[in-house]
Amino acid sequence: MSNTYAKIIIQGSPISKSNFKLSNKNGRSILPYNSGKYHDRYAIYEEQIAYEARLQNPNTVFTESLIAILKVYYKSEKRHPDTTNIPKSIFDGIEKSGLIINDAQIRRLIIEEYYDNKNPRFELELFGESTHYMNYEIREKQISSPPIEYSAPPNKKSQSISKPKKKTTDSNKFCCEICGKSIKKEDAIFANKGKTILCHNCLKRLF
Missing domain, CATH: 3.30.1330.70 (Holliday junction resolvase RusA)
Known part of the structure; x- marks a missing residue:
């Protein structure tokens, strides 16, 4: 052969x-x-x-x-x-x-x-x-066929994406957006028109 x-x-x-x-x-x-x-x-x-x-x-x-x-x-x-x-x-x-x-x-x-x-x-x-040699092309179908749908694997369906809370139960304390640690209002750094809250340590790491 x-x-x-x-x-x-x-x-x-x-x-x-x-x-x-x-x-x-x-x-x-x-x-x-x-x-x-x-x-x-x-x-x-x-x-x-x-x-x-x-x-x-x-x-x-x-x-x-x-x-x-x-x-x-x-x-x-x-x-x-x-x-x-x-x-x-x-x-x-x-x-x-x-x-x-x-x-x-x-x-x-x-x-x-x-x-x-x-x-x-x-x-x-x-x-x-x-x-x-290889020669291939992808063409658009004139008549669409039913799509083959996929869902998330069972081990991922129950997982939820958790986001750090900006505020704790204490209205005078906040959580850092990056590390999630609780910080006092006077120590918090507000950015993005107040939507983002950072602690001093995480702010230093960004620069």
Whole structure:
């Protein structure tokens, strides 16, 4: 096979390790695969990618810069990892396969998200830049389609943004807008037509 094109298809729901962090006693990041824990799946997934990528492209080794087209097919439209976090696991596995020398070779990347509840997978195409170039455009639709709406993650819905109160229960005391500390009216510094209240220490830090 020519070393200017390769295609890899890996069956199963794509997973992301973007938020996974595990270190050994020396502080070095590790990716365990035989601890019997849930996080073994990250290393096992990379090994699966490495094995099948090499099996599907037995005589291909890329040494030049590459263009990558990644199509990710999830089981569910609502429950799946962030697509922007998916490439890290995939390209780490592709690098382990020996198909590429380093994932830094990927200089151009397009990611497309799809849904297939019967056959979740990802399909990756690699093109050598010496023989291929990328040409894409974004057009406005003549007829709009229903938007795919997103909501905040469950762990963020209950969070509220708290703002420092300008006044305390004592009408002669105020709170600094920056540090939130209580200050007496005579020690308060008013700015922005009285809408902003600062203490002397925070004012000094600003200059």
